[in-house]
Amino acid sequence: MKAFVASCIVGVFAFNEDGELIDKVLFPKKVEEVAERLSKIKEGDLVKEEHKLVKALSMAGYDEIVWSKHSDVSGVNTVFQKSNLGDDKLQSEFRGYAIKFKWANTQAEINEILTKVNIALTKTKLREVKKDKIIMQAISSLDELDRTINIFSEHMREWYGLHFPEMSRLVSTNEKYAEIITANGKKFNIPDKNLNKTAEKSGGMDFSDEDIKTIRAYSKSILDMFKLKEEVTKYIENETKNEMPNISAIAGPLLAARLLNYSGGLEKMAKMPASTIQLLGAEKALFRHLRGEGKAPKFGVIFGHPYIQRADKDKKGKIARLIASKLSLASRFDFFSKTDKSADLKKELEEQVEKTLK
Structure with missing residues (x-):
């Protein structure tokens, strides 16, 4: 059976395929804790209420969980689906559920809590300096330092x-x-x-x-x-290996940082197709080609990858596509699931490259 799981300020809720509520786990009625949980959920992390609900659903015979996040749960088949039935249902019903399950007493109280949670989330976001932005500044400074030297x-x-x-x-x-x-x-x-x-x-x-x-x-x-x-x-x-181990393993730390800088951040890179990643840094050449002033570029800054450097001229494009494809997958692991699959990704790439170079 399939269950649709969604979350709001009240807690985590599960619905069946008919849109009927089948189970729930409520959040503590504390602004800071609600804000913390919603922030973690947005980043793709699993909070304890989700774990508890998914476990209960599994025991009740639900073998497929559909939700709008890239997160895996051991022993359960999870499916990412943006704006699914659960999200739609909860968005329209969460106020009623809050009062029905005595999480709040009135609509005015819900509004007050909602306002405080939004303020807390905004403050948290303003306080956070995303590490990828720091890495981007650092690699820009390093390249500028190189030119100065x-x-x-x-x-x-x-x-x-x-x-x-x-x-x-x-x-x-x-x-x-x-x-x-x-x-x-x-x-x-x-x-x-x-x-x-x-x-x-x-x-x-x-x-x-x-x-x-x-x-x-x-x-x-x-x-x-x-x-x-x-x-x-x-x-x-060090920071690149810690922040994005999968991209770093495929491209090497410095090239990974340059790709991050050209893409505009880890989130943007994670949402890019492999073909765009392959051409990062070759924008000027691409625009010249679109104006009819030159050939289409086969690669951008990715050209500095050792595998491309050692490949014969007629195979450089194929190797670049392989690397870009792996980088696309690696960036999704680094941003959405925060799981380190670097060893497997690197081994797969090595095998594919060796096969192509033969």
Whole structure:
């Protein structure tokens, strides 16, 4: 048998297929507790009243529960159906049920409680800073920091290159380049044998003590930015794994954060089709194509995924579709059910990719 389960400020109610009330579990008549339960239900969590009602329904022979939430209950077949019979019935009848089951005495009392609950829910929502928004700010800051480091490093190489032009081709990484300047200053003070030998024959101009002091301070600021970049990166990796373990497992923490940023938030991403996720970050290319100015893009920021990078050119599109499909499923797990299916999703993707690459 099928039961339709819905909730309101009064409690959780179950109806049969004819719209008849078959069971109920009322909430405590306390504004804070009602607000807390309704907030959890909206987020897709199961509250104890729902557990109790579903258990009673199961014992009464109801083997299918229909409700407007993405939540599973062990041993019971649950079906998501937005705006189902139960929701419609309860919306029109909850005031009558409140008085009938002595949860409230008058319509005026119901109105008062309803107002207080709505105020409590609004305050809770205003206090909450969703973690995905913080991650989005962090990844935006990290990308901006990357751009700043590159610009500063370019100027550093040009500046110190006047003193020691040969060092630029001998030291490839900007961080190492900055470390050498910060630690040693003038080219003749560099202890590295190869660099010191090159410095003796260098055609660069002499720098005064004041010149060296200033560029050392400048290179030190670049090293500080590299350190900050490392700290922000670790923060993003940790928070992304905690907040959205499934997306993080499929895309990797940093790519997951960038996808989150391009999508506008976890909720929006969870409601996106796989085809949209695949093109996140390629909006400009897509608009150019729609204007007839280029080919349709096959992928956006997802192109940075290791599986796509290692795939042959003719298979990159197929791999991108596989990854986008898994990301679509992963985002729904992360947002709606808050269940960690990362190990299974990652294993399934690996098998599908390997099969495609053969």
